[in-house]
Amino acid sequence: MVKVNRRLNPAFDKYNEISVSDSLRIDFNKKCYLCEEVTRHFEVDHFYPQLAYSHLVNEYENLFYCCQKCNKIKPKKTNISSDNEILNCCDIDVESYIKLKLNIQECKIEVEQVKSNLVLDIKIRNTIKVLNRIYNGENSKSTSCEDLRDEIKSVIASFRKKLDKYEKSKLKRAIVEEIKEDLDNTSSYSTFKRWIIRDNPNLNQQFKQYIGD
Numbered sequence: 236m237v238k239v240n241r242r243l244n245p246a247f248d249k250y251n252e253i254s255v256s257d258s259l260r261i262d263f264n265k266k267c268y269l270c271e272e273v274t275r276h277f278e279v280d281h282f283y284p285q286l287a288y289s290h291l292v293n294e295y296e297n298l299f300y301c302c303q304k305c306n307k308i309k310p311k312k313t314n315i316s317s318d319n320e321i322l323n324c325c326d327i328d329v330e331s332y333i334k335l336k337l338n339i340q341e342c343k344i345e346v347e348q349v350k351s352n353l354v355l356d357i358k359i360r361n362t363i364k365v366l367n368r369i370y371n372g373e374n375s376k377s378t379s380c381e382d383l384r385d386e387i388k389s390v391i392a393s394f395r396k397k398l399d400k401y402e403k404s405k406l407k408r409a410i411v412e413e414i415k416e417d418l419d420n421t422s423s424y425s426t427f428k429r430w431i432i433r434d435n436p437n438l439n440q441q442f443k444q445y446i447g448d
């Protein structure tokens with residue numbers, strides 16, 4: 236989950252109007268707020284669910300860009316009450332609390348809390364549960380997470396190739412530009428890529444200016 240900065244404030248009556256999807260596409264950089272897949276196929280997700288929060292059904296701040304798979308997998312009770320509330324990526328830099336790492340040997344995604352915060356701890360734990368369900372299929376019958384992990388595997392492999400090339404190359408400038416794009420919030424699965432950098436002291440030294448740390 237990456238930090239999303241909403242810049243638009245569309246005028247609309249109902250959340251399913253085109254002006255809403257057009258604005259969400261721009262504000263979320265075509266990126267699912269839960270799994271970080273960049274996709275044009277998305278659904279408008281109500282962060283606070285429609286059934287429990289009817290007054291927020293048509294509030295732009297409550298509408299999120301979500302891929303169809305995540306919208307299905309996300310537990311229906313998410314954000315129904317404070318017990319199952321997750322972090323709001325439009326308010327909080329989730330990445331600074333939760334690390335995502337691809338474990339190739341075990342073919343799973345490690346979702347780990349890296350920082351504690353008294354006020355946010357319950358939300359952090361709930362977010363980790365939802366992400367484990369999405370990435371690892373925990374407590375879910377859906378098999379789409381296998382395809383998602385394959386996709387992440389291939390994106391990370393290509394990113395690691397670029398890092399290799401950077402370390403071996405004498406002309407680093409061109410490859411730095413490519414790595415910079417990968418580390419940007421707009422790129423797919425950027426949390427994974429940015430944590431690869433943070434976990435490597437040498438790379439962190441070189442690239443920390445592009446990950447905002």
Ligand SMILES: [Zn+2]
Pocket residue numbers: 267268269270271272301302303304305306
């Ligand atoms: Zn998704």
